Amino acid sequence: MATDPFKIIEQAFAHASDLTGDAKIAFLKRFKKTHPDLIDQLERLLDSDRESGKTFSGSVEAAIKAATEDPGDHWLGRQLGVWKLSRRLGSGGMGAVFLASRSDDEFQQTAAVKIMGSQLLNADASSRFRAERQILSNLNHPNIASLIDGGTTDEDLPYLVMEYVDGARIDVHCDSNGLSIRERLSLFVEVCDAIDYAHRNLVVHRDLKPSNILVPRTGTPKLLDFGIAKLLDPDQLELTAPQTSDDARAMTPEYASPEQVRGEPVSVASDVYALGVLLFRLLTGHSPYDASLTTRHEIESAILGSAPRRPSDVVTSASSEAASLQLSKSNPELPLKKLRQRLAGDLDNIVLKCLQKEPERRYATARELASDIDRFLDGRAVLARGDSWAYRAKKFLTRNARPVAAGVAVIATIVALVGFYTVRLADERDKAQLAAAEATEVSDFIRDVFFSAAPRIAQGRDVTALDLLEQAEAQIDEMSEQPLLQGRLMTLIGSSLNGLGEYEKSAVLLSRAVDNIEPFAADNVDDMVSALGRLAEAQRNSGDFEPSLENRRRALALSREAYGDAHYENAAFHNMIGATLSETGRCDEAIPEYQRATEILKDAPEDYAALKLSAQATQAVCFDSLGRYAEAEAVNRSIIPEMERVSGELHPNTINQYSNLGLVLARQWKLEEAIEHFEIAVERGNIVWPAGNRFRATHKHYLSIMLGRAGDFEKALELQREIAASTLEFDGPDSISYAIRLYGSGSLSASNGDLVAAERYFREAAELADSIYGDDGAYTIMSRIYLARSLRQQGQWEQAEDMLGKVAPHIDRIGVDHQVNFNLERASLLSQTDRGEQAVTYLDAVMSLRQGTPERDPSWAQPLTQMASAYRHMGALERAKDLSERAHRIGQEGLPNENWIAALATAEYARVLAELDESAASQPLAKAARNALLSTFGPDDYRVAQLSSILNDP
Amino acid sequence: MKNWGSGDKAAGDELTPLIYDELHKRAERLFRGENAAHTLQPTALVHEAYAKLIKVDIDWQDRAHFFALAARMMKRLLINHANARLAAKRGGDAIKVTLFDDQVASADPDSDLLDLAAALKKLEAHDARKAELVEMKYFGGMTTEEISAVTNLSVATIGRDLRFARAWLKDQLSEGA
Numbered sequence A: 001m002a003t004d005p006f007k008i009i010e011q012a013f014a015h016a017s018d019l020t021g022d023a024k025i026a027f028l029k030r031f032k033k034t035h036p037d038l039i040d041q042l043e044r045l046l047d048s049d050r051e052s053g054k055t056f057s058g059s060v061e062a063a064i065k066a067a068t069e070d071p072g073d074h075w076l077g078r079q080l081g082v083w084k085l086s087r088r089l090g091s092g093g094m095g096a097v098f099l100a101s102r103s104d105d106e107f108q109q110t111a112a113v114k115i116m117g118s119q120l121l122n123a124d125a126s127s128r129f130r131a132e133r134q135i136l137s138n139l140n141h142p143n144i145a146s147l148i149d150g151g152t153t154d155e156d157l158p159y160l161v162m163e164y165v166d167g168a169r170i171d172v173h174c175d176s177n178g179l180s181i182r183e184r185l186s187l188f189v190e191v192c193d194a195i196d197y198a199h200r201n202l203v204v205h206r207d208l209k210p211s212n213i214l215v216p217r218t219g220t221p222k223l224l225d226f227g228i229a230k231l232l233d234p235d236q237l238e239l240t241a242p243q244t245s246d247d248a249r250a251m252t253p254e255y256a257s258p259e260q261v262r263g264e265p266v267s268v269a270s271d272v273y274a275l276g277v278l279l280f281r282l283l284t285g286h287s288p289y290d291a292s293l294t295t296r297h298e299i300e301s302a303i304l305g306s307a308p309r310r311p312s313d314v315v316t317s318a319s320s321e322a323a324s325l326q327l328s329k330s331n332p333e334l335p336l337k338k339l340r341q342r343l344a345g346d347l348d349n350i351v352l353k354c355l356q357k358e359p360e361r362r363y364a365t366a367r368e369l370a371s372d373i374d375r376f377l378d379g380r381a382v383l384a385r386g387d388s389w390a391y392r393a394k395k396f397l398t399r400n401a402r403p404v405a406a407g408v409a410v411i412a413t414i415v416a417l418v419g420f421y422t423v424r425l426a427d428e429r430d431k432a433q434l435a436a437a438e439a440t441e442v443s444d445f446i447r448d449v450f451f452s453a454a455p456r457i458a459q460g461r462d463v464t465a466l467d468l469l470e471q472a473e474a475q476i477d478e479m480s481e482q483p484l485l486q487g488r489l490m491t492l493i494g495s496s497l498n499g500l501g502e503y504e505k506s507a508v509l510l511s512r513a514v515d516n517i518e519p520f521a522a523d524n525v526d527d528m529v530s531a532l533g534r535l536a537e538a539q540r541n542s543g544d545f546e547p548s549l550e551n552r553r554r555a556l557a558l559s560r561e562a563y564g565d566a567h568y569e570n571a572a573f574h575n576m577i578g579a580t581l582s583e584t585g586r587c588d589e590a591i592p593e594y595q596r597a598t599e600i601l602k603d604a605p606e607d608y609a610a611l612k613l614s615a616q617a618t619q620a621v622c623f624d625s626l627g628r629y630a631e632a633e634a635v636n637r638s639i640i641p642e643m644e645r646v647s648g649e650l651h652p653n654t655i656n657q658y659s660n661l662g663l664v665l666a667r668q669w670k671l672e673e674a675i676e677h678f679e680i681a682v683e684r685g686n687i688v689w690p691a692g693n694r695f696r697a698t699h700k701h702y703l704s705i706m707l708g709r710a711g712d713f714e715k716a717l718e719l720q721r722e723i724a725a726s727t728l729e730f731d732g733p734d735s736i737s738y739a740i741r742l743y744g745s746g747s748l749s750a751s752n753g754d755l756v757a758a759e760r761y762f763r764e765a766a767e768l769a770d771s772i773y774g775d776d777g778a779y780t781i782m783s784r785i786y787l788a789r790s791l792r793q794q795g796q797w798e799q800a801e802d803m804l805g806k807v808a809p810h811i812d813r814i815g816v817d818h819q820v821n822f823n824l825e826r827a828s829l830l831s832q833t834d835r836g837e838q839a840v841t842y843l844d845a846v847m848s849l850r851q852g853t854p855e856r857d858p859s860w861a862q863p864l865t866q867m868a869s870a871y872r873h874m875g876a877l878e879r880a881k882d883l884s885e886r887a888h889r890i891g892q893e894g895l896p897n898e899n900w901i902a903a904l905a906t907a908e909y910a911r912v913l914a915e916l917d918e919s920a921a922s923q924p925l926a927k928a929a930r931n932a933l934l935s936t937f938g939p940d941d942y943r944v945a946q947l948s949s950i951l952n953d954p
Numbered sequence B: 001m002k003n004w005g006s007g008d009k010a011a012g013d014e015l016t017p018l019i020y021d022e023l024h025k026r027a028e029r030l031f032r033g034e035n036a037a038h039t040l041q042p043t044a045l046v047h048e049a050y051a052k053l054i055k056v057d058i059d060w061q062d063r064a065h066f067f068a069l070a071a072r073m074m075k076r077l078l079i080n081h082a083n084a085r086l087a088a089k090r091g092g093d094a095i096k097v098t099l100f101d102d103q104v105a106s107a108d109p110d111s112d113l114l115d116l117a118a119a120l121k122k123l124e125a126h127d128a129r130k131a132e133l134v135e136m137k138y139f140g141g142m143t144t145e146e147i148s149a150v151t152n153l154s155v156a157t158i159g160r161d162l163r164f165a166r167a168w169l170k171d172q173l174s175e176g177a
Helices: A005-016 A021-034 A039-050 A056-067 A123-138 A170-176 A181-200 A234-239 A245-250 A268-284 A296-305 A311-316 A318-329 A336-343 A346-354 A366-377 A389-399 A401-407 A410-436 A440-452 A462-477 A483-499 A503-520 A525-541 A545-563 A568-583 A587-600 A606-625 A629-646 A652-667 A671-688 A694-710 A713-731 A736-751 A755-773 A778-793 A797-813 A816-832 A836-849 A858-873 A877-894 A900-915 A919-937 A942-948 B009-030 B042-053 B060-091 B109-126 B128-139 B144-151 B155-176
Strands: A083-092 A095-102 A109-116 A147-152 A158-163 A167-169 A213-216
Touching (some): A005 A021, A005 A039, A005 B155, A039 B155, A056 B128, A083 A109, A123 A147, A170 A268, A181 A268, A268 A311, A268 A366, A268 A671, A311 A346, A346 A366, A483 A503, A483 A525, A503 A525, A545 A568, A568 A587, A587 A606, A606 A629, A606 A652, A652 A671, A652 A694, A671 A694, A736 A755, A755 A778, A778 A797, A778 A816, A797 A816, A816 A836, A816 A858, A836 A858, A858 A877, A877 A900, A900 A942, A919 A942, B060 B109, B060 B144, B109 B128, B128 B144, B128 B155, B144 B155
Antiparallel strands (some): A095 A109, A109 A158, A147 A158, A167 A213
């Protein structure tokens, strides 16, 4: 038995804490008898054990927090330069802020001085502080607190002197001045303008919240605290804060977007999200998520996983009654029910569009958000309904992944998609224009339909919206005595169905709409044009291209008749006709349509600038696919500055435009310039799109291919690895996109002479593609062809032959360029295994497949080199000389100096000449080629070694 | 560091100041944002410090030893700060101006922490092992399994000891109040 009281208590505690009821009472009674001096303490301990209340974790956490706050206030009265600190205004994320004044001149001036906290004095924090200074000095906007001065204190602490804003937080300002919804919205639009201005100056704020937006008595809101803002300007990247999870912590959880919570790179869309939270708060007095969430973790989980509430639901639900009442109290003219009605519908949609989890489904820019609010304030139709164009484009890509990948060569596919992407914008604009012209009774009707069911769809998304539309459709059927109104409603609902991806249903309803409106068309041209246009769109989406074209032309004809040939709106029709034509492979017919659209819009007002750009961009895509590269290049080049002005430097269209131009340059083998443009697309894409986005990967992929062509294999492979990592994360290891990455790395490794790695990549790619799409999948076939090549180059003839045998039956599934490679590969294998006479058939096939390619086109260099090599192996030296000389000349004239592809052509020519005993001609060529190959591949490359063997003095 | 798990104490001593600095820096960074609503887990701090200091993979037991050491550092760091701040407060010049109304001040984190530390010291006098377990659990944010790896005690024993220690400390703290 222990004698130390501590031990006695411990043992008794261990025993008693497991007992309950009578057993416990009995034990305590006994203990009281044996240890009367300890019974009180034991009972207290058992009580403490039961209460779950306070934990030590809380104390420790509070202490950590306390330990990290700035001690003491020795700053007051200090003089920093001409500024004297008079009062502490507060402590922010980066240090302390003081009120300061200068009195050195005849004039008095007050300012806010922000000093970086000494406890934050590390490289990371200092660079943020400097970044803020850099950012502010570039921003000059009436709604952004401006930078006046800056420097370092005697202790080497950096400080900023900023415009002092003596005002209230924006939410407090709204409530205490009893601003109406309309006034709140106008104020909010000003904030959007400031943010948009920052974005245009390549700055993302990243920490928007009411306490960072102050409204002084003048009523002009001012944005403060760019402390964790991020510079987007590539030239100033070294000043930006590193993108670590610390960034996410540095910001306020409630206003953080899902991507920020996940610690992913932020973009313009993250600020749009925060603006949505702010708007939610200004309109309802609440957070978009359940108000009972308090811990950071709970809030973050809600941001990631829960659907935000509808503003109109929040002001009606009982839990928020108090705050809503306050809001409506401050607006005596606005009782609660009215407030709810004002929020339901458009304002709900606008807020929820900002709060989408996927950045690409939000407003693309703060300006778009502001314009939609302006539209609402003017009583026009807002854009925030249904899915965004980017979202639908993504859906299209996903839906069409297989046929597209299986049918066409990669590059061609992607060009079409970039073109497609651009076209969609015009389409969207087209719709917005038409939507604005809708009769108000129609939209009111829809709103009522939506509104009557609103409580039920609080948690719902697309599916419920579809239900609602169907419900509306049923109601329309009951109004057959008013055919025109019925037709209008059908148009509206039909195009909403189209927006939800229900193309067939949409087309059926829109055809009925056309039939309904037709008898009244003479007096209702707009209705008829709108119904036809939307029907055409639905048909195009369902793949019924011919009827779509016919209806679009009909709409155009009506519009011309009513408004004349040069009516601006006609341009949208020309544009869409062009898009449908080029989608169905009739680019030659599409080009005049685009030209017509451009002509019509030549002197059109600014509103039409985006439409005009779209016409030009798609026209360029057409030139490109017709092989008219010079024209494509000229148009692409000419519209970039205008696009940057109209859509902004970071708009997806602008970024894709850089890529489009890059592609055209690439086709002409202007590698350096192509690389420059792809680099811009990649840099800006990293800013705008979230990780895992397909466009982001696409531009990187192009850049990688171009770097490979230019011989920078290290960078090219690094990029492929980057894309592969994000593919693995977002699509998983069993996806076709991962197979494509393996294929890409394989191609680069093969070009780089790393045959073992190439074999491994292609083998993995082939197996993966086979498991997904089977033997006749495009990537299965392509990977196997190149796997065969890697095997042949390592002398594994039989395996290579097996591989080609597997591919042969499906060869018409792949693009022409790859069919060429298949035939080349067969020919090479046959010629190297002494079956030259069979090889000739395949070499002839190559020539006929490439028939349409101009003789001087640089894309001839590689196939000609390989053909020459095949003829050389079979001893047909004159033919080999002829072909390799051609390859050599194309390399000299069409490819950059010392390019490895040109060097390989020259090397082949030199080898043929050597075998023909034309040593004098061969030696200098071999030397030049060897030098070029050495500089790209290094001395250990097998191609360098092969060449050395024919040199007299290697 | 790699020797440390196998008992080389010198390696641990060398690391001590590094860990202290690193924890300090991490803690500051965590609270750069002014919102008081975050919950701060010491685990997060310690794990980040670990990730920063120990770049190479070491085995699981070694990691637990690191956390144990970090827990002690964390306690020392917090006590130093709390003492310093209390001294400053007695000086009477630190009136905190709150700019934002979402900033909620807690009762008095400094004296809370110092009380806890004092109670822990008392516990140490009675039973050093239990005090150490508390330190690892609350200042190091270690899991019971990790504590088990460092101390070679069974998970059940640790659970029992911690339960008693917790009750005992609470009792001490409520007596002091």
